[in-house]
Amino acid sequence: MLDKNALSQLQSLKQEIHDSVPRFEGKVRATGGRFGFVVTDDNQQFYMSPEEMEKVLPGDKVAFRVEEVTEKKTQAIVESLISTELSDFCGTYIVKGKGHFIQPDHPALNRWIFVPPKSRQSAGDGMLVKGHLSQHPYPAGRAQAEIDAVIGSSQDAGIEARYMCQKWHLTTEFTEAELQQANELAAAGIDSFTAGRTDLTELPLVTIDSASTRDLDDALCATVTDNGWTLHIAIADPAAVIQPGTALDLMARDRTTSAYFAHLVIPMLPAALSEQLCSLQPEVTRLALVAEVAVNQEGESTLIGLQQAHVKSHAKLSYQQVSEFIADAHQGDIDAALQPSLTALKDCTRALASQRKTACLVMEDRPDYRLVLDENGKVKDIVRQERNDAQRLVEECMLVCNRLCADWLRQHESGIFIEHAGIRTERIGDVTSLLKEQLGLEKKPKIKSLEDYVSLMKQAAACDSGLNVKDIISRQLERSNLTQEDKPHMGLGFPRYTTMTSPLRKYNDLLVHRMIAAILAAQPAPEVDALALAAIQDKQTKARIAANQTDTWLKLQWLKTLPAEAQFDAVIQYATANNIMVRFEDSGIEGQIDRRKVKGNWAFDSKTLSHSNGEQTLAIGQTVRVSVLTLEPDARELKLALQE
Secondary structure, three states: OOOHHHHHHHHHHHHHHHHHOOEEEEEEEEOOOOOEEEEEOOOOEEEEOHHHHOOOOOOOEEEEEEEEEEOOEEEEEEEEEEEOOOOEEEEEEEEEOOEEEEEEOOOOOOOOEEOOHHHOOOOOOOOEEEEEEEEOOOOOOOOEEEEEEEEEOOOOOOHHHHHHHHHOOOOOOOOHHHHHHHHHHHHHOOHHHOOOOEEOOOOOOEEEEOOOOOOOOEEEEEEEEOOEEEEEEEEEOHHHOOOOOOHHHHHHHHHOEOEEOOOOEEOOOOHHHHHHHOOOOEOOEEEEEEEEEEEEOOOOEEEEEEEEEEEEEOOEEEHHHHHHHHHHOOOOOOOHHHHHHHHHHHHHHHHHHHHHHHHOOOOOOOOEEEEEEOOOOOEEEEEEEOOOHHHHHHHHHHHHHHHHHHHHHHHOOOOOEEEEOOEOHHHHHHHHHHHHHHHOOOOOOOOOOHHHHHHHHHHHHHOOOOOOHHHHHHOOEOOOEEEOOOOOEOOOOEOOOOOOOOOOOEHHHHHHHHHHHHHHOOOOOOOOOHHHHHHHHHHHHHHHHHHHHHHHHHHHHHHHOOOOOOEEEEEEEEEOOOEEEEEEOOOOOEEEEEHHHOOOOOEEEOOOOEEEOOOOEEOOOOEEEEEEEEEEHHHOEEEEEEOO
């Protein structure tokens, strides 16, 4: 038996051994296989064996030690769980014998989670469900879940949108209190809000939108001047009736955006406001924030002023109507009194577009794809729709309004801005090398300043080297971000940019209206901190992803009804070392080709994002012929085979 001195020495030795083993904290990253990695804050990466991965979930923050497996290989051993991200999830309910499981709809979690008998509700095999983690796998290695809701079967009408709303935490219903407050405001009307506002009801304003649109948040008119045009842009003003801190305001802040699905819209505001009281419906007086803009013959624009006004839309026009008017200027179904303004709008916005093309950047027109649904909410056809002249007209008005309002807010040291940083940081090296080679430059160009960036993108667009240089670069851009800082929008080529033209649909636009109203009233503008902006952006991103994944799901269901041997023309959108992403020209369906399964000795060029085998090159913008290899609509996955 060890004496006290020997025992103390042994304990000291154990402590020395314990202290000598490197220890870290990091986040778990899963792979496509059973193994994974844990990554520290300073980006060190350590291997995790399948056995250790069984104890954790993707996104977990853990404390771990590093052990040597061989002379050249180490592995991480989890010592404690610090936090977990995967608290709730959606997925498919699986019954195998007496075992009940959820197969999570999560790209990095490739295992089933056990559901104990008391936590199963009425879920049946193959049903889509939402659940939460009731037992973390650490340390025992056995995760358990509890069912929160049975969403339905994948064959149910409208299941796709309902599922995605659950998955991305979108609120779909208004509370009784919210509806009551909205109805009371609508019933009271706008009379109590018109005091001090300018009466602009005589302006020949019209709304131009899709024929089915009910939440009309902008109206336009223009008049000819000696040197060009005066453009009036009236934007619905829900900020005038929704007071900060009320139930309606808190609800709008929580939703942050309207979400648009193929068969339904989940509005940010109740219909009593978004479609009635605040919507610029024809022949009724409504509250608006009106921008008056002077545009000269060269398309240069100046903000004359911003006014809180009450206005009247004199017609609800569709894109189709206005596009036909632009084409021949003789539309019998458009009031003759409104036609001079529409003609002026046509000429004014063409001048704006021409100036923007010269001084800034113009994004290429991309087609829309309208899903035609049957009585069960499934796709029976997909219709490709090209943008028309009326849509471009409205776009130019919104762009100039937002840009000039951003300048105005900056002058008053306020605002919420949309930053676009240009090329993704990790891609700058390859992009500048590409530009140097394709433009014949002596050295790598600098693209950090707005001026340099705009100049180089214009040169890239005009480059006739055989490569679609502009498209290659456009696939490597950062996403735009909401910010309090006055930063350039590289993608548009503007020194600064905001959005205030969709306050019925976006909460940040409503906030900008409040800032403008405060400044006009000579009061301090409300401030919005960075965390609040990040939360707004996160919610808007989730709504966009939910809508996109719903569309993808529906499109792939439709694709599955076509003959298995069908072939399609697809345009290459992007490429990595192993995969080529394409979009079908006729339907907008997106899928990927595993380049490793294409015959031949192919090499990947990271500068041009292209694959070549010496005889053939697969590059961005190129049309290829593809067929379906594997198709899983419920998982929103489409893998394609390249045809010879």
